[in-house]
Amino acid sequence: MRGTLDRLFKKMLNADEAQFNRIKVSAGRVRITMLNTLRYSAVVENRNLNANETTLHPMNRKTSGTLNEGFPH
16 A cells, blocks of 8 residues: 555645545545535545545536546656
8 A cells, every 4th residue: 555545635635634624434435525515535446545546526516627637647
């Protein structure tokens, strides 16, 4: 594993710890609730949590673009 979930998602979202309200993990799916009440759902494609194989999908239709734009590979 490349690191903890906390470090992985900080890298993916380019956010500091203060922006996270809750991270919930269950059965390969990770739900992050941001302090601005936008919800994001992450589906971990690889159980090893390799950053290149993990995608985030905005659940709020008002959010423009996708979170993996500019995703570090």
